[in-house]
Amino acid sequence: MELFANLALGMQTAFSLEALLFCFAGVFVGTFVGALPGIGPLVAISVTLPLTFGLDSTIALIMLAGIFYGAQYGGSVTSILLNLPGTASTAVTALDGYPMTRDGRAGLALFTNAAASFAGSSFAIILVMAFAPAIGRIAMDFNSTEYFSVMVLGLVAASTLSNGSTIKSFAMITFGLILGLVGMDLNSGAQRYTFGILQLTDGLSLIAVAMGMFGVAEIINKIAAPDSTATQRGAGGIGLRAMLPRRDELRRFWGPTGRGAALGSMVGALPGAGPSIASFMAYAVEKRVSRDPGKFGKGAIEGVAAPESANNASVQAAFIPTLSLGIPGDVVMAVLLGAMMMHGVVPGPAFISNEPAMFWALVVSFWIGNVMLLVLNIPLIGLFVKLVSIPGRFLYPTVMFFICMGSYSINNSTFDVYVTLVFGVLGYILLRFGFQPAPVLLGFILGPLIEENLRRSLVIARGDPMVFLDRPVSVALLSLSLLLILAPILRHLVVRWRGARHAG
Amino acid sequence: MLRRLDPAARLVSLGVIAFGLYVIHEGTTLRIGTMARIGPGFFPIILGVAMTAFGVLALFERPAAGRGAFPARGLVCAALALLAFALLIRTAGLVPAVSALVLLMALGQPQPRPLGVAATILALTAIGYFLFILGLRLPIEPIVWPTRSGG
Known part of the structure; x- marks a missing residue:
């Protein structure tokens, strides 16, 4: 079997001592930052990225990926115990997880969380193993025209599926694409938007922009708020005994977990849609299919199992488009994609066939990392609870320090610290007025690729823009993009029309 | 609808428009090229136009609710x-x-x-x-x- 040969190949690297060590480091840091409100996996990956330059690229990716999926575990623990979601994607878990804690069923909630997370992740990892290589093989036949259209779909999906205003999301995607222009144009050698600044010739640093818009902006948002001291209620003394579910509770676990895993994988595999949307959707679905919707919000196991299974599945499934097409399934994936490029790995359809050892090692490391997380979570729960109660006056200077060191160490230059500063202030102001920062990074990563593929397509078609409507795959992708743009407008019109009819 | 917007939100949208116009302006100083051989200015100008358009649309949007005091x-x-x-x-x-x-x-x-x-x-x-x-x-x-x- 080809699959077993591949898995064996991956295990060789993934079970090496170095890989195990850095996988552990990754999931540990991930759980840690996931539990801390204010810093998410994105900032953590940006800060750690410059530190991985000395490492083998496979090992580096294993660790950075571990931070990403580890953060989902950490965030849910604090959602359940303290009603403090460490990351946005685990906010839904608090709806039923925290009531369970207040009822003295924290142990059961944590067990449900860990088991559902593990099940969701496992399901999605199987999908990654099955689909990523296949999609990669199909995409090998793509030429620049299809490529351009896939990326357009990715950007459109990211802006229409994200929370908040679609127009503002589009504005932010465009802003990201423009930021991607900065530097020397590789085709003509022309300097674009560099203001004559030498350091901008190579373009803006992804890490500096990401840390500014996510890290610094978030600190500005939080720093002025008075210290919130989290109360530890019902969190002490959770033994393994209290965690194990009764048989009837176990029966209520499988349905929501399964639906959550399927939904989460679907959402995660879509370019641009991330774990937050997956967990919200899974919760909504459970509420709708349940025979007793009234129990939600009062400590229903289903309300913990479904969103947890979904957000973890979506996080793993986000690797499908990232690894098979080179198109990020999520903002954090965009940064991870940037990390691959910095390590000299070219993402794209050829990645899996060119670097099978790296791909399979990464996939195997997902399993290892998830098992580690499952084990890690039980003894460390007390520690996480303590971490969350670190007062802001210690936490924010520390995060700021790591951001400074991280951006300084990209090129050992203070220029990147200034870039972080500018994007931090800008990011905060934009966020305050409803312009989300996530699409900016997506646009920034994809910008140069979109322009290059647009240029190539037009060269091949001798300047005929209709080429994008000539090739069937491209037509399908662009129609889907158009549909995503039009759907909310149509729905809006229908609602209005109905409203007008009722009023008249 | 425009009357209900707070001035700060409108200022941000105007900033987006101004930025878009600046991107177009800078783009025109670069070579635009032909459709078959697009130059370095082609894509920036498209993006500048898009940015300006989204800024105009954002002007007419209801502002995000619930902002606290400016920190x-x-x-x-x-x-x-x-x-x-x-x-x-x-x-x-x-x-x-x-x-x-x-x-x-x-x-x-x-x-x-x-x-x-x-x-x-x-x-x-x-x-x-x-x-x-x-x-x-x-x-x-x-x-x-x-x-x-x-x-």
Whole structure:
């Protein structure tokens, strides 16, 4: 079997001592930052990225990926115990997880969380193993025209599926694409938007922009708020005994977990849609299919199992488009994609066939990392609870320090610290007025690729823009993009029309 | 509908429009090329037009609800903390840069506590020294001593 040969190949690297060590480091840091409100996996990956330059690229990716999926575990623990979601994607878990804690069923909630997370992740990892290589093989036949259209779909999906205003999301995607222009144009050698600044010739640093818009902006948002001291209620003394579910509770676990895993994988595999949307959707679905919707919000196991299974599945499934097409399934994936490029790995359809050892090692490391997380979570729960109660006056200077060191160490230059500063202030102001920062990074990563593929397509078609409507795959992708743009407008019109009819 | 918008939100949208127009303006100084061979100015101009259009559309949108007071002090202090770090890390070294950063961050918070600030400076300097200078061998001096005494 080809699959077993591949898995064996991956295990060789993934079970090496170095890989195990850095996988552990990754999931540990991930759980840690996931539990801390204010810093998410994105900032953590940006800060750690410059530190991985000395490492083998496979090992580096294993660790950075571990931070990403580890953060989902950490965030849910604090959602359940303290009603403090460490990351946005685990906010839904608090709806039923925290009531369970207040009822003295924290142990059961944590067990449900860990088991559902593990099940969701496992399901999605199987999908990654099955689909990523296949999609990669199909995409090998793509030429620049299809490529351009896939990326357009990715950007459109990211802006229409994200929370908040679609127009503002589009504005932010465009802003990201423009930021991607900065530097020397590789085709003509022309300097674009560099203001004559030498350091901008190579373009803006992804890490500096990401840390500014996510890290610094978030600190500005939080720093002025008075210290919130989290109360530890019902969190002490959770033994393994209290965690194990009764048989009837176990029966209520499988349905929501399964639906959550399927939904989460679907959402995660879509370019641009991330774990937050997956967990919200899974919760909504459970509420709708349940025979007793009234129990939600009062400590229903289903309300913990479904969103947890979904957000973890979506996080793993986000690797499908990232690894098979080179198109990020999520903002954090965009940064991870940037990390691959910095390590000299070219993402794209050829990645899996060119670097099978790296791909399979990464996939195997997902399993290892998830098992580690499952084990890690039980003894460390007390520690996480303590971490969350670190007062802001210690936490924010520390995060700021790591951001400074991280951006300084990209090129050992203070220029990147200034870039972080500018994007931090800008990011905060934009966020305050409803312009989300996530699409900016997506646009920034994809910008140069979109322009290059647009240029190539037009060269091949001798300047005929209709080429994008000539090739069937491209037509399908662009129609889907158009549909995503039009759907909310149509729905809006229908609602209005109905409203007008009722009023008249 | 325009009347209901608060002026600050409108200002941000106008900023988006101005930025889009600037991108177009800069784009026209670059070679646009032909459809078969697009030049470096082609894609920027498209993006500039899109940016301007989205800015115009955003003008007509209802503003995001529920904004608190503008955290001017926090914003200024966080920005100054980054600035101080950038200015000091090369010229004065890790210890002064971290101290300035922590101090300025503390000024941005509602009730700064001197003891906590001192402890944070100590802890972060230690992390910086052991992790970044000894561990990762970043070319940073702990303290840059002035070459001439009193100079």
